[in-house]
Amino acid sequence: MNTTWDELVSAALLGTERRTPPVRPREGQDVTAALLDAAALHTVRRRAGLVPAAARARPEPAPADPRPALPPAARRRLALLLADRSGSGSGGGRRIGAPDLTELLPQWLATANGHGYQAPADLLPALLEAARARTDLRPAALALGGPRARWLAGLNPQWKYALRAGSATAPGRAAAAGRAGTDEARQVWEEGLFAERVALLGSARRHDPAAARELLTSTWQTERAEDRLMFLDSLREGLSPGDEPFLERALADRSRNVRSTAAELLAALPHSALARRMAERARTCVALERTGGAARIAVEAPHECDKGMQRDGVVATPPSGRGERSWWLSQVVEAAPLAMWRERFGGRGAEAVVTLPVADGWQPELHAAWCRAAVRQRDAEWSRALLGPATAPQEGSSWRDPAKLLSALPPRERAEWVAEFIAAHGLSEAFRLLGVCEVPWAEPLGTALVDALDIARDAGSYPWSFSGVMGLAERCLDPAQADRLEMLTALSDEPPSASPGAVAYWAEAFGRLVGTLRLRAVMAAELAG
Amino acid sequence: MNPQGERWTGDQVLALAPDDPSRKAGGRLAVPGPWSGAGARTGGGAVWGECAGSGGTPYRTVVDLDSAEGPGFHCSCPSRKFPCKHALGLLLLWSAGEESVPVADGPPPDWAGQWLDRRRQRAESAAPPSAPPDADAARGRAERRVRRIASGARELEQRLGDLLRGGLAAADGSEYGPWDETAARMVDAQAPGLASRVRELASVRGSGGDWASRLLAECALLHTLNQGFLRLDGLPGPLAATVRTRVGITADSASLLASATPVRDHWLVLAQSDGDDGRLITRRIWLRGRRTGRMALLLSYGAAGRAPELSLPTGLSLDADLAYYPSARPLRAALGTRHAAPGPSPGPPPGGDAGRALAAYGEALRDDPWLDAWPVLLESVVPIPDPEGGWQLADAQGDSALPVDPRHRDRTGLWQLAAISGGRPVTVFGECGHRGFTPLSTWAPEPVLLSPGLSGI
Incomplete structure (x- = not known):
């Protein structure tokens, strides 16, 4: 056994016909057999004599996560939801009562985060994979994954996205730094990665808005333009009059995007100097006029876009196909505080103002600008007035975006308005409106929706004409509606106008809806522990 | 049947699934919606229920959990999967607790009860084979088989001799055909153990890196096995038994x-x-x-x-x-x-460090040189991830580590292990062999079976 393994391998590679191998055959033994004997001895000796390797650098231990673990049933549910993520579609059509679990994952994650649980460690790889494939899952998945998910992502380049992710999702050092004003926070702010800094700013903003602003001011001059824009954007949350001086300075920023964002934020502060300047401009353009006994609104659009307007964020050049004066007017009205119009229109409230006739065909332009202002300033009174009654015909008001206006109303009122809308107009235009309602849908919206589906079925249409609404309903309808829906499932008399087979299809569609609602109730109960 | 009581956990149910699609389909059916009349026998033992499908008649599903041969399943659906998704869905629902599938007050419905009774009777009657088989005939068959395997082994020795005479380098891609043919001849010779080793040889060729070294090692061990079988009578009893098993003759478990x-x-x-x-x-x-x-x-x-x-x-x-x-x-x-x-069972059992794991494998090789790996428990090791494939499990103390078998580099289970450890020592069970360590389960602190699935797509 003085031969080395390498000698045996090269002998075997060349073949014993070309080279005599370094082995001595026994009496009567073939030389190849002797070579194999020697190789076998070497192999077993080598395997039996294996010794450990030198350990490479061990990873830093993951930061502790004090959040409680999921209840066992919820833990199993998460495993199922994650196992299903690639499953839908391949199963050859879903069956009655078998919901698409992928669609329920976002809701499950949101509820779990609401309870403040941490993700089970053994499911983190599947969770990170799911969120890698679906960006919409990322914030909630990474929040649930917490510091350990982030730690794990740091070890696998496939999960880099988790390190880039922004505020609510990047705890780690930033969360540890916690509040602004501490030395640690300052260190993260000055030396941290961009994601860590955004996370720090976001969390500081929630706890101590003024300290967050100070942090931002301290390095503002040296930040890059795109970073300034991102940081400025994070002031949107918790915006207050205290931010005005800082924003006012940002109006003189080198970057145009920073300037216009600052102007937008200032316009959302009704008592800011910018808002006052805009009010002044708007006042010169829009006036109440009396001809005979009737009042109407007269509009005189701006004749120029001066330096002052441009500094306050008004864009001078209109998009193609648009007159520049009407373009300037719409920007001025949009940025002016809505409260000014009461005084301007002789003490009239929003509801009265929107009913006033507008001279010279300016009505669409003016009302559209008010709509944007109502949304931006989150003004419920103006939104309500501009929306009008839900039962009114919706034709001829293309300037209005009801879904956006709804978002400025309190959730309860939103649900009521959409419920009335559905009762009056049916489901065909309801999809976007339903999308802005709070989940689960409050009453009377749920009942109105079930009624509308019932009517659609009785009218004899096929359920897939409403697949968008049905899909939303699976995720958003209050599970308490399941009992009523179940009764509808049981109904089986064919209405005279029904399309062939429609009854069976409806039964299946309702069955599936009921199944999903029940599953959601089960999932919520599991998470409640 | 589980630590919390007599119901299984969802993971335990999912371990029954024949494949991944079944697991997913079962998961989708694990909701109360489609089920009616679901119930469980007092003290566990059996679960039944009816599942509404796309057709008019619901499928009737019943599971026998209380049997010596492991759980039995019956479902009126046409699926060829076993257990089918209905059985899995029903068990998952049952695992969720009393609210989902309550313990029945009375006996199971007739359709379920009859199947359970038949199964019980079958199990009892099948117990001991009463009539002694014809011993002479059996011995004759066994001797004929040994002769056929021996001629297969001799043929294989010739093939190996030819290979080494011509050189491994000459055995290029065109050699796949002959190897497949040889494997098929070993199947004919009723030596499935030899056949699978031959197929292994074909896959080593051209598999990159030090393929020549690995091919020679595998050829040499195959040669030793052939020689062992041809000299079976001269071997000590236990070694002879090992050789027989490796060649593919297994004792009947009954x-x-x-x-x-x-x-x-x-x-x-x-x-x-x-x-x-x-x-x-x-x-x-x-x-x-x-x-x-x-x-x-x-x-x-x-x-x-x-x-x-x-x-x-x-x-x-x-x-x-x-x-x-x-x-x-x-x-x-x-x-x-x-x-x-x-x-x-309380907590993880005691284990050893990296050195002891390799020593245990070396020790086992003394008795069975054909062993590729040996099961070991590693106590207090830290997984060191490496997306390039060079994962290690390092002792918490000292600087020794076991490399992870590179064939498992893309497994989700490795990342699960890293996540559970969080950079701190864990106990890991797996197989330690000449290719490295294959982690199979860990404790977090409850036992976790590591996923065999591939990470990424």
């Missing part, structure tokens, strides 16, 4: 259980893993005796699309008799009498 001295212990289920070669699913279940400290491996087979019958949930402990198959280094065993239902 006669083994009847003749061998059983080892009774509380067997902790360490891990379960399924291998699928397209025709057959092979399930491996690793056990460790609490009293004896011995490792054991149970094998169970299922035709494609059917899960092997035997399923033991990881982390439970089983008071049972095992009969080890005769071998110079016994590991494989047959499961005999179970003295009690599986119960919970």
